[in-house]
Amino acid sequence: MWHRVAVTSGNVIHAYSSVQVQSAVAGALGVACSDDELIRKAAFGLAQACLTELRDTFGSAHGCTVVLLVGTGKNGADAMVAGKHLRERGVAVHAIATGGHVDVIGTRHLDVPAIDATDTAGLIQALDLIARADMVVDGIVGDAMVGDLRAPASDLVEAIPDGAMVVAVDVPSGVDPDSGAIGGIHVRADVTVTFGAYKRCLLLPPAAEVVGRLVFVDVGITPRLDVEGQVQRLSSVGVAERWPVPGPGDHKYSRGLLGIVAGSERYPGAAVLACLGAFGTGVGIVRYTGPRHVGDLILEHVPEAERFPGKVDTYLLGSGVLDDPDQERAIDEALATGLPCVVDAGAIETCVRRRAAGDRPTPGDRILLTPHVGELARSLAALGREATTADILHRPYEHALRVAEAAEVTVLLKGSTTIVVGPDGRAFSQDEGPAWLATAGSGDVLAGIAGALSSAGLSALEVGAMAAFVHGRAAAMAADDGPLRASKIAEHAPGAVRELLAERTALVRPRAGRRGGRGLARAGGRGRGRE
Incomplete structure (x- = not known):
């Protein structure tokens, strides 16, 4: 007989449908916390991920330029609140409203007015900022997305220069959150910071090819996901x-x-x-x-x-x-x-x-x-x-x-x-x-x-x-x-x-002289090809 160690769920990534995630969020809002609190937790994790990328690339985040692409929903609010943290670290932050306005929670935290990209003059200004950005944060749409990106959001995404780092908020905009399908213009991220639960599109191709490195931020909704994710990934x-x-x-x-x-x-x-x-x-x-x-x-x-x-x-x-x-x-x-x-x-x-x-x-x-x-x-x-x-x-x-x-x-x-x-x-x-x-x-x-x-x-x-x-x-x-x-x-x-x-x-075996086992690294490497 071959022998196997007992399996623990912590060694499997579970990815959930948008309906499951939204239900967990609604449950948390009804009992455990406020919308504002969830956004603040998500935004802090997002800001830390952005700072890490800037420091790794430039040695310091201070003086770098970050452009926030801000939609009308909660992902946009996450980006705006994260922008506040970035400004406090000496980052030059510019916000672009892709839908003409921004969620009220976001505007309450970042006191920089968002440029209205639905206005012709605003769009020209926005395109110029994107061209000079060290980092673009994609907070256009999230796991409630339906259909392809439309102008001006699609124009702004197409304008992102190859040299700019791209950080997606929760999921890259333009991908279907459940199937992972990509129909048109979409964000190709270097890093995707996802909150509370992994979404199916983060593991399913073709969307999985455009998420970059995944960073998970716990915002407190995980206990409300009381079933296994239908899509999973084994760690090493x-x-x-x-x-x-x-x-x-x-x-x-x-x-x-x-x-x-x-x-x-x-x-x-x-x-x-x-x-x-x-x-x-x-x-x-x-x-x-x-x-x-x-x-x-x-x-x-x-x-x-x-x-x-x-x-x-x-x-x-x-x-x-x-x-x-x-x-x-x-x-x-x-x-x-x-x-x-x-x-x-x-x-x-x-x-x-x-x-x-x-x-x-x-x-x-x-x-x-x-x-x-x-x-x-x-x-x-x-x-x-x-x-x-x-x-x-x-x-x-x-x-x-x-x-x-x-x-x-x-x-x-x-x-x-x-x-x-x-x-x-x-x-x-x-x-x-x-x-x-x-x-x-x-x-x-x-x-x-x-x-x-x-x-x-x-x-x-x-x-x-x-x-x-x-x-x-x-x-x-x-x-x-x-x-x-x-x-x-x-x-x-x-x-x-x-x-x-x-x-x-x-x-299963602690190292000699220690009370506990040593930490285990996650599997590394992005997948690219298979016959």
């Missing part, structure tokens, strides 16, 4: 706590038996990479089924693999499979066993068609599909739900959910931010990988990592999130700010797991 500690580690009584058969049907004349290396990914992250045994010449190649590079069918705990199907009747038959047989499956590339469409037709021997929480955008588009077409790759990139969560629901599967959609969506709509979002991760064969390594985790008995949602995390971390180690090959990701996978387990040891 969250992955470490869940990672299956063998105990003294384990042996190769108890550590997971993975059956792999992969590789072809055109893509023989896919099977090799999948095997490397699986062994690199802890599987006990790999049993390969496929063409003889691919099996020879596997044994040349992965002599630990077994080249004959047999009892397995989980199947990995489809990586590099192309036009091979024997392999297609093996895939059909595997899908009929009822065992957990990781389904990649050449097996995805077959799996979707079968399960959509009602042939579902494996529960939806134990079968993981790992498509890229093109493969998801083909799966949707197989379901009679046409979608272009552009459609999917615009709303990836929604399109992945359509396949997950129709076929009762869990879908891992690869991308710069990878999302893992279950048939009930619950999702994980991970973005640990560097841009160099988008390279041929990296998806085969990911499938192998997922296969190893699935053979340990984890749910498909956990498998997808954890595999994406370790895949991204291994890629970051392999890339070291430069190009990488997929085989290098597999080589660094054991090191990525070793780092995680070191964090887990630090979590």
Whole structure:
């Protein structure tokens, strides 16, 4: 049996819908505090984040110029009150009212009149200020946004110079707060300071690509969010706590038996990479089924693999499979066993068609599909739900959910931010990988990592999130700010797991001479690419 440390919710980021957040705010206002108090708490955290960025960039915030883009709602008030704190630190602060007026709480705190950008003369003045800004604070709209940004807000956003730092208040203006979709002109932030709860758009692509670094400010509404967020992200500690580690009584058969049907004349290396990914992250045994010449190649590079069918705990199907009747038959047989499956590339469409037709021997929480955008588009077409790759990139969560629901599967959609969506709509979002991760064969390594985790008995949602995390971390180690090959990701996978387990040891074992364990760093790195 593999052993896992108990999971604590503090190691998972939970993201909530705008309705859930607004309900929590309303509850807090009715009992615990006033609107003014919430804004003051949010604004203080926002000001501290702005000061940190200015000091890190210029050495001092004193003398820097900050322009506040202030909408008519509470986000604008947050920006105005934060402006008061910035002025007290010697920052030159200018406020621009994008909707003609400002929330009364904001005007009560910052005694600098906001420039009315709805007036022609005011707009000209505003554009000139933005052009000379060291930092622009985006307080235009928040999690209640509906529709695209309109003029003059859209004009002001377009005028932000590339050299100015951009800090978004709660969410970047112009993104849909729930789906993460981006329809038109929007803010691209270097930092997003979010209050009370993470909003879904902060974790879901494409909005997740424009939020920059996330800073969380607790304003006291968290206790009123008494349910898990439907969209979540595992931290490094969250992955470490869940990672299956063998105990003294384990042996190769108890550590997971993975059956792999992969590789072809055109893509023989896919099977090799999948095997490397699986062994690199802890599987006990790999049993390969496929063409003889691919099996020879596997044994040349992965002599630990077994080249004959047999009892397995989980199947990995489809990586590099192309036009091979024997392999297609093996895939059909595997899908009929009822065992957990990781389904990649050449097996995805077959799996979707079968399960959509009602042939579902494996529960939806134990079968993981790992498509890229093109493969998801083909799966949707197989379901009679046409979608272009552009459609999917615009709303990836929604399109992945359509396949997950129709076929009762869990879908891992690869991308710069990878999302893992279950048939009930619950999702994980991970973005640990560097841009160099988008390279041929990296998806085969990911499938192998997922296969190893699935053979340990984890749910498909956990498998997808954890595999994406370790895949991204291994890629970051392999890339070291430069190009990488997929085989290098597999080589660094054991090191990525070793780092995680070191964090887990630090979590449960205090250092000698101290009463408590040492602090754990959050996972770093912005996600950029995945095959």
